[in-house]
Amino acid sequence: MRRLGLVLLTALLVGTTGCAQRGSTTPPGVLNVGQISNSIAFFPLFVAEQKGYFTEEGVKMGERPRLGTGAKVAAALKSGSIDLGAGVLTDALNLARIDDKGRLVANLVDRYYVDVVVGSSFAGATASDPLDQRVRALRGKKIGITGPGSGTEALVTYLFAKVGMNSRTDCELVNLGSTAASALGALKAGRVDALAFFQPIAQQAAAAGIGTRYISPAAGDVPGLERTAHGVVFTTQRIIDKKPQEVAAFQRALERAQRHIHAADPTEITAMLTAYLKGIDPKALTELPALMRTEIPETIGFTRTSFDTAIAFHRTTGLVKHLPAYDQIVPPALRIGGAG
Incomplete structure (x- = not known):
């Protein structure tokens, strides 16, 4: 099954290589952002939309598809149908394996969720x-x-x-x-x-x-995985070069959202979660505001410690070959010191 998953991902990415070189297909000032699903990791994007942070920072959200799997997010990014992809680090590492221009844009969750x-x-x-x-x-x-x-x-x-x-x-x-x-x-x-x-x-x-x-x-059930980069937004250097102002505005808005999750009253966060996780049993929401504050960082950067822990995890699983170095996939502005 592991081999089949890698074959499918490679086929999806290689099959879209021909149209990848054209980069973004969105007009200036707009970003199409795809994500796997409405899981906890992608809640900051919802908060930024609901609070109007993207608009205030100067970028408009275009299409916002939920694509179901990380492989589909990476393929959509490669084809140019989305500009940024929200998934897990596994997806970003797999993209970097196929495309050495793959780059991280934001750290959404730095625990394995x-x-x-x-x-x-x-x-x-x-x-x-x-x-x-x-x-x-x-x-x-x-x-x-x-x-x-x-x-x-x-x-x-x-x-x-x-x-x-x-x-x-x-x-x-x-x-x-x-x-x-x-x-x-x-x-x-x-x-x-x-x-x-x-x-x-x-x-x-x-x-x-x-x-x-x-x-x-x-x-904390799994020693060694207490703090590790997991939920991420990723893209390619081509998009960053073509839309630097839009990507920077997206990053500012997302960081504002993550700080708001930490600072806001839990009742506000619960109400937003109710809208985000449509149909969820209210009893399932009780512990989520406090839980998210332990998992969602207040800043969108990546510590080397958290990144290296994630790389060691992926080396053990064998799900990603040819793992990229920190300095290759993490842009300079997102490199932060310490353990996080």
Whole structure:
């Protein structure tokens, strides 16, 4: 499955190479920004839109497609149908593997915000048992992920490798797409035993009474992944060169949004989350404002420590070959010192 995911991503990107060289297709002052889905990582974009920050900073948002997978976001970026892509670092690294002009634009989440959730009838180690016991309890189980080559698959691959298991042979990975409702439905119906999915999947499963959070890197369950670049906005140097003012305005607006998430009253953030995550059970929102303040940084830059942790993670999973250096993919203005 891992090989298939890389083949599909390569086909999508290489197949669009012919039209990639034309760069942006949007008029001056406009950016088309695609994203995988409405997960927690991309909430700052929603905040910036709702608060009018993009307009105030001098850039207009054009098309805002939800493309379902990181591979599709990267392919749309490569083809010129979008200018910026919001995904996970895995997507940006895969793009850099194909195109050495791939660049990071903003750090959205600097914790690994994929959780493993198990169904209510799951038999095995409990959520309070040591991590290695929990991972081994997933042997032979059906685990729902968004798709091959994704950050959700990457977490399963990483956890299994840490205890000497192989996710290709020691479990069955089930591709469910990026829609949380579909994933929760599969868990409830017993089509999968567990989910490796983007937040707030654990909160939604608990609110529905169908599952519990089992392993959460963002909560400190996985040593070494306490702080790592994960949710990102990325593009190519061609777009940065063609639309420098628009990209800079986008970055200023996004940083304002991320600071607002930290400073605003939790009731305002909850109301905005209700609009963003349409149809979500209100009970699933209770802990999200505080959770996001631990995961979403107040600045959009990347520390070398956080980046290097992410690179080590991807080297372990083997999902991305030819990993780029910090100085290659992180523009100078986004390089910040310290551990973050």
